[in-house]
Amino acid sequence: MSFQFRLPDIGEGVVEGEIVKWLVKEGDEVVEDQPIVEVMTDKATVEIPSPVRGKIAKRHGDEGTTIAVGAVIVEVETGQAAAPKPEPAAKSGERYGFGTSSGRSTSDTSILATPAVRKLAREKGIDLANVKGSGPAGRITLDDLAQYKPEPETTARVPQVEAVSREGLVEQIPYRGLRRRIGEHLAVSKSTAPHYTYVEEVDMTEMVRLRKTFIALSGAQNQKLTYLPFVIKAVIEGLRKFPLLNSTLDEENELILVRRYFNIGIATATESGLIVPVVKDADSKSILQLAREIGQLSEAARQGKLKVEDLKDSTFTITSLGPLGGLFATPIINYPEVAIVGLHKITPRPVVRDGQIVIRDMMNLSVSLDHRVVDGAIAADFVQQVALYLENPGLLALGPSD
Numbered sequence: 001m002s003f004q005f006r007l008p009d010i011g012e013g014v015v016e017g018e019i020v021k022w023l024v025k026e027g028d029e030v031v032e033d034q035p036i037v038e039v040m041t042d043k044a045t046v047e048i049p050s051p052v053r054g055k056i057a058k059r060h061g062d063e064g065t066t067i068a069v070g071a072v073i074v075e076v077e078t079g080q081a082a083a084p085k086p087e088p089a090a091k092s093g094e095r096y097g098f099g100t101s102s103g104r105s106t107s108d109t110s111i112l113a114t115p116a117v118r119k120l121a122r123e124k125g126i127d128l129a130n131v132k133g134s135g136p137a138g139r140i141t142l143d144d145l146a147q148y149k150p151e152p153e154t155t156a157r158v159p160q161v162e163a164v165s166r167e168g169l170v171e172q173i174p175y176r177g178l179r180r181r182i183g184e185h186l187a188v189s190k191s192t193a194p195h196y197t198y199v200e201e202v203d204m205t206e207m208v209r210l211r212k213t214f215i216a217l218s219g220a221q222n223q224k225l226t227y228l229p230f231v232i233k234a235v236i237e238g239l240r241k242f243p244l245l246n247s248t249l250d251e252e253n254e255l256i257l258v259r260r261y262f263n264i265g266i267a268t269a270t271e272s273g274l275i276v277p278v279v280k281d282a283d284s285k286s287i288l289q290l291a292r293e294i295g296q297l298s299e300a301a302r303q304g305k306l307k308v309e310d311l312k313d314s315t316f317t318i319t320s321l322g323p324l325g326g327l328f329a330t331p332i333i334n335y336p337e338v339a340i341v342g343l344h345k346i347t348p349r350p351v352v353r354d355g356q357i358v359i360r361d362m363m364n365l366s367v368s369l370d371h372r373v374v375d376g377a378i379a380a381d382f383v384q385q386v387a388l389y390l391e392n393p394g395l396l397a398l399g400p401s402d
Helices: 115-124 142-147 177-192 205-218 228-241 287-302 376-391 393-398
Strands: 002-006 016-022 035-040 045-049 054-059 066-068 072-077 195-203 247-250 255-258 264-266 316-320 339-343 347-353 356-370
Touching (some): 035 177, 115 177, 195 376, 205 228, 228 264, 228 316, 228 339, 228 376, 228 393, 339 376, 356 376
Antiparallel strands (some): 035 045, 195 356, 339 356, 347 356
16 A cells, blocks of 8 residues: 655744655665655754655655645555554754744745745735746745736746756756755845944954963863854943844834843854854853854754754854955844854954054954844944954953943
8 A cells, every 4th residue: 555645744834845865765665763855944954754664656856846744745655554653743853954934824835935935925915826936846936026026017037047058067056955045044134134234353462362371271272262252252242232233123013122142143164055053142151161062063063963953043143264254244144133243364464553563463343234223333332342352351251241
């Protein structure tokens, strides 16, 4: 007997998932609870287990295909009348994920669109039933929403890329999985929040000296102690004084929600793309505790072993390329946050101090903000507050500012 296994409810607000990787082939024998496919949602990538023992008769959907919750994803030949366990939610084998969109869809779930697309459509008052999707299997994309115009005007379509004819000279990389989720998340951020960026240079000479001393005195040679834990502490002091940067905008209820806790997201580069693990309650942790946690999260991210909990509930994000950080950048806000700080490389530069040209360790610091919530003057004051603690790191020992 053939058992039709439907994509189970993976979590609250999830109405569809993208097939990232098949773990079995048609004809393979499987046992109950054996992982058969990896599916990515806006929240995480999960392994879906088989609810029955049998032979894989048919897979529905190729890798990169989006499938709705409740749709048949695989048929299993059981050889007898099947009495499977209730279809479970995915096992807790979450590996990685990205994004904070989690609103419930108010549209027909038979329409192929991610929760991020549905949320933006709801905010813009667009009925997805009237939008023609240009993605795989008619999937509605953010570009489709951006180009959509209500009748009687004709709906503009995204131009299709011409097929490549020069065989062997162009590499084709599938735009799917985490890479596509990152793109969709950043597109929502840029299309929703009016960005602007403020840049300031910071004298890190005393911080460089303190870090060297800290390593020598704390025995931290056996663990990687970067500047990031010190920066987190300085950023938190800036957020204490200018809490608007630690907020989110609830447009539906016309509220600015100021968070009085500090969950700091750390943008981390992996082979699959950029993800943002979160250091929870960072204000309550010491420099060495922060260093250990950052190291653990970064390693888990690179190995694809982060859990959903590691990626949720950030209130503010820091992005840094370390010594490759360049002169300055204009980072994109980790929506729905309203601000993000970018750290750049520390380099010795000639500067004027007390009328004399001296060599100091200088770093540029950039902050991008949502202008709907944070005005330029507040942004400048915030950066100056952060710079105060970075240039005078001994102040961090005094504890929270008033």
